[in-house]
Amino acid sequence: MIEFFINGNPVQAEDNQTVMQAAKANGYFIPYFCWHPQLSVPGNCRICMVEVEADGGGWLDIACNMPVTRGMRVLTDSEKVRARRKETLQFITLNHPVDCGICDKAGECTLQDYHFEYNGSPSISRDAKVHATKHFPLSGRITLDNERCIMCTRCVRFTREISKTNSLGVIDRGDHSLIRPVGDDSFEHDAYSDNVVDLCPVGALLSRQFLHKARVWYLLPTPSVCPGCERGCSVNIWHRKAEWKLHSLDTRQNARIDRVTPLENPAVNGPWICNKGRDLAQIFERARAEQAMQKGSPVELAAAIASARALIAAAKRPVALVSSWASNEELTAYDAALGKRFASHVKADWQAAPGEVVEDEVLIRADKNPNGAAARALFPALPADARSAFPSDCDLVLVWGEGFSFAQLPPKAKIIYLNAWLQPENGHADVFLPISVQTERSGHYTNFKGVVSAFEACFAKKPNVADAEALFAAIAPAQGERG
Ligand code: SF4
Ligand code: SF4
Numbered sequence: 469m470i471e472f473f474i475n476g477n478p479v480q481a482e483d484n485q486t487v488m489q490a491a492k493a494n495g496y497f498i499p500y501f502c503w504h505p506q507l508s509v510p511g512n513c514r515i516c517m518v519e520v521e522a523d524g525g526g527w528l529d530i531a532c533n534m535p536v537t538r539g540m541r542v543l544t545d546s547e548k549v550r551a552r553r554k555e556t557l558q559f560i561t562l563n564h565p566v567d568c569g570i571c572d573k574a575g576e577c578t579l580q581d582y583h584f585e586y587n588g589s590p591s592i593s594r595d596a597k598v599h600a601t602k603h604f605p606l607s608g609r610i611t612l613d614n615e616r617c618i619m620c621t622r623c624v625r626f627t628r629e630i631s632k633t634n635s636l637g638v639i640d641r642g643d644h645s646l647i648r649p650v651g652d653d654s655f656e657h658d659a660y661s662d663n664v665v666d667l668c669p670v671g672a673l674l675s676r677q678f679l680h681k682a683r684v685w686y687l688l689p690t691p692s693v694c695p696g697c698e699r700g701c702s703v704n705i706w707h708r709k710a711e712w713k714l715h716s717l718d719t720r721q722n723a724r725i726d727r728v729t730p731l732e733n734p735a736v737n738g739p740w741i742c743n744k745g746r747d748l749a750q751i752f753e754r755a756r757a758e759q760a761m762q763k764g765s766p767v768e769l770a771a772a773i774a775s776a777r778a779l780i781a782a783a784k785r786p787v788a789l790v791s792s793w794a795s796n797e798e799l800t801a802y803d804a805a806l807g808k809r810f811a812s813h814v815k816a817d818w819q820a821a822p823g824e825v826v827e828d829e830v831l832i833r834a835d836k837n838p839n840g841a842a843a844r845a846l847f848p849a850l851p852a853d854a855r856s857a858f859p860s861d862c863d864l865v866l867v868w869g870e871g872f873s874f875a876q877l878p879p880k881a882k883i884i885y886l887n888a889w890l891q892p893e894n895g896h897a898d899v900f901l902p903i904s905v906q907t908e909r910s911g912h913y914t915n916f917k918g919v920v921s922a923f924e925a926c927f928a929k930k931p932n933v934a935d936a937e938a939l940f941a942a943i944a945p946a947q948g949e950r951g
């Protein structure tokens with residue numbers, strides 16, 4: 469450890485730490501645009517300037533690229549530092565359009581925040597701003613506003629160092645510099661491309677999905693877990709705050725997912741997620757099953773529960789296919805209520821879709837289900853030949869979750885089906901029970917490395933939809949009920 473001084477206070481730094489890293493670790497704030505803890509250090513934005521005190525006068529230098537030395541004395545907020553930051557911001561905003569009123573980044577833009585904190589003055593330039601492309605289609609997912617870009621190069625370094633597609637670069641020089649994709653279309657196919665939207669310190673890189681959809685101060689992030697693969701990345705699901713709920717016009721906006729962003733978790737995903745994680749609305753906002761049924765005819769949920777219980781009580785050789793999208797709590801509830809009654813096998817609810825990246829060395833895993841590892845710790849996996857899981861005298865199958873073709877079920881067995889989505893199989897079950905989805909309940913998943921992550925409810929569950937965790941006790945027959 470090395471002792472040095474920040475604003476007169478002794479602090480400890482690791483060997484080889486920069487002033488920025490040591491300051492951050494010790495709770496001192498130094499502003500930054502181009503620096504990012506997971507990327508290389510270009511030192512190009514100059515906003516992280518600090519003053520180094522020394523005998524005979526000090527000097528100003530950038531904290532992100534200055535190694536700590538023993539006994540060094542650093543001032544992070546002196547008069548000289550604030551004056552230099554103000555000059556730097558005046559330089560950065562010379563050509564920046566300051567069109568915050570129509571910018572999606574407004575409310576979470578570091579340029580806005582630093583301007584408010586360190587500058588606050590109108591532009592000092594008498595010359596017209598240099599104009600550049602306002603809506604450059606960087607990919608099908610991302611649009612680039614070159615006028616807002618401050619050339620920090622975070623996006624370029626991300627594609628070189630993290631996603632490794634090398635798909636973005638800088639063309640031209642000086643105030644004509646532009647971020648552009650390389651010519652081979654690789655940014656279009658970068659499975660992690662949307663991380664540059666979060667990385668961009670200003671509103672230059674924007675998600676087309678989210679473009680002008682909501683102001684961020686109307687939205688609330690709920691911590692969750694991406695179910696897109698067994699990595700189980702921590703995410704924030706953003707949705708409308710209760711106090712900003714719409715009472716007219718399109719009230720569906722009150723219960724929709726506006727965007728998904730990474731929730732930094734060093735044990736699972738660091739600060740990144742893949743694009744599939746951004747697209748969770750496409751999974752969770754599919755048409756929902758909200759009606760209990762018996763042989764395709766609508767019935768009250770309570771009646772369907774009673775029928776399911778009677779079928780389980782009467783069964784001689786029941787088999788269950790357990791969902792790998794079930795939470796740890798649901799698996800425990802199933803095991804406690806029905807684990808001994810059924811011969812249980814874990815099925816994969818989801819497989820890789822055509823064109824989807826199956827697996828890579830960054831985050832994406834081949835198993836496209838969030839909790840298969842926890843389910844398989846309790847019950848065996850369904851064999852590749854699914855039919856071999858059903859004994860010849862199997863008379864009841866409980867299917868939990870989507871993704872299993874009923875054509876593989878024993879033709880004479882009764883079927884109890886638990887599913888959240890509106891799908892053709894629902895009407896073919898003897899008893900169909902609609903269940904809640906992850907965004908309507910809280911729980912935990914255990915990822916392939918054994919890391920347990922929590923998710924919380926974003927939206928209220930509909931009253932005619934059951935929670936699987938409570939449902940299993942309700943459909944479990946008491947001892948005397950068994951046939
Ligand atoms: S687009 Fe954003 S992240 Fe990329 S260089 Fe410009 S300001 Fe930085
Ligand atoms: S890597 Fe897997 S868990 Fe993480 S965001 Fe992508 S699909 Fe979701």
Ligand code: FES
Pocket residue numbers: 499500501502503510511512513514515516517530531532533
């Ligand atoms: S953060 Fe240090 S130069 Fe940009």
